[in-house]
Amino acid sequence: MNELTHGFRIEAEKCHGCMACMRACPTRAIRVKKGRASVIPQLCIDCGSCLAACSTGAIAAATVGFAELDKFKYKVAVVTPALYTQFPLKHAPAQVNRALRELGFDAVWEYAVDIELIDLAIRKYVKNWSGPFPLISNSCPVVVRLVQVAYPTLVNQLIRVDAPRETAARELKRRYSKKLGLEPSEIAAVYIAPCQAKTISILQPAEGGGSSLDGSVGISEIYNDLLSILRRGPAEDDPAGNGNGSSEWFHWGAPEGEFPSLSQEHYLPLLGLSDIIKVFNDIEKGKIRNIDFLECHACQGACIGGNLTVENLYVARTRNLRLISGLSLPSQAMGDEIARRLSEEDFSLRAPILPRNVEGRDIDLRDRVARKKRADAMMKTLPGLNCGLCGAPSCRNHAEDVSLDRAETVECVFLSRDRIDVLRTIYKKTARGD
């Protein structure tokens, strides 16, 4: 298996071993050994819960810096609609786009057309689907990875339609290479991302195919620069660049916005990983019926609440509603463009999405059963307190770690008396008085 790329790194020297990340992780991918956090790569789904929980700054998002983009001759920003909700409404989307160009982008791509196209492609896919329902949206990379790791039985129900950011990147390269006489490889499509998970979907798409985007820049990375440009007021010549700033593109990225045209009765919008997990559990049991499509966003508030956003979620959501209410009717030009691309393009994913190979599932079934029995037997010797002092989030995880030779039995403070002294030494060095 290829080594997995993840959207963040843990700086060991900054880590205090407080276990906040370990407790926050929904897939139990984090262990804290000897006062330092580390991640089990196959279990990590890049949700960013650990990032949000870390108070010491030891866990930081990895995105693509501006310097790495300099090798391209022409840089186009593909903007998540969530960006416009981060600034006071007096800074209209067209002005935010102008600020992006001032910051160093040559153009800003409005992807209202891409969103509409994907909406149509999803509707068609749902209509023609003959397999088990419900289908699950794949636009949130965390949801895709959650399915691969924890719900392998549902991988076939992930909808195999590209995300609009990907079709946008393909189209803008076609467009600008023709217009400017450049090779597509000389043009950078840079996603202005609300979360680090989108970066991962660019560096390492879950389906194993390639991404048409060349990198991403987190909203929080450029927020201050954009704000200071915006505060200077509009430039004297403000032609609103290549976009008309008509804000035709706010549906996607908003809660309950991905698939507005599907029958509401057969469509469930889900926000937040814990709710998604509850619903997925019910689906696996066959308990959820008569639902065609699940729109899933790992973050509360969908992309507007991504971990690289800056503004308070509720303030941003209110602005999003204001922006949507000001939407103009789609222009004739937009309608023509949708019709043209709908007839010319294929919006399906380039490769299938497969379950992720999780550690220890590759050995002989007999050995796997023996290992499980070992873990079950060990569970009986553990207190069931889930204190985390062994370095695993729960007693069950510790028992499994031991059965996988990833941990030692004696790391449990209840089973080994001197273990608490070991921990005392470790935490005396790192503990802070706050």
Place this chain on the structure above:
Amino acid sequence: MTGAELLRETFEIQGRDFDKAGEISSEIKVTLLDLGIPAESIRRSVVIAFEAEMNVVMYADKGTLTFVLTEEEVKLDICDEGPGIADLELAFQEGFTTASDEMRELGFGFGMGLPNMEKNADDLRVETEVGKGTSVYARIRLNTHG
């Protein structure tokens, strides 16, 4: 020939307990997932376990679900002391149900239980006697259907 028995567990099912219904199939799912069983075999096993569990919860006072894993298949044996099924052929027709309005209000009893089990099992046998109870024996092969 079904290979050596690797794992066996029996669960008690409490009739009329809609609140807890589905917990046994959840537990079976977690076990199969932990053991790295192919996804499609898990999916089919869990659907059958859930449907069977629901039938016991809906119609019987109590029952048991026995889960057995061999090297080649998952076996699910569900036995209850319920009212039994008067017309088995009819019960296998999609949409046929004897569920009460109350059950349907809860989202159950749409007459898909047995047809759904049949669809997902490689082998399904039902023994029933009115007034005595019903037993369902399901077999799901590993490594089949992708």
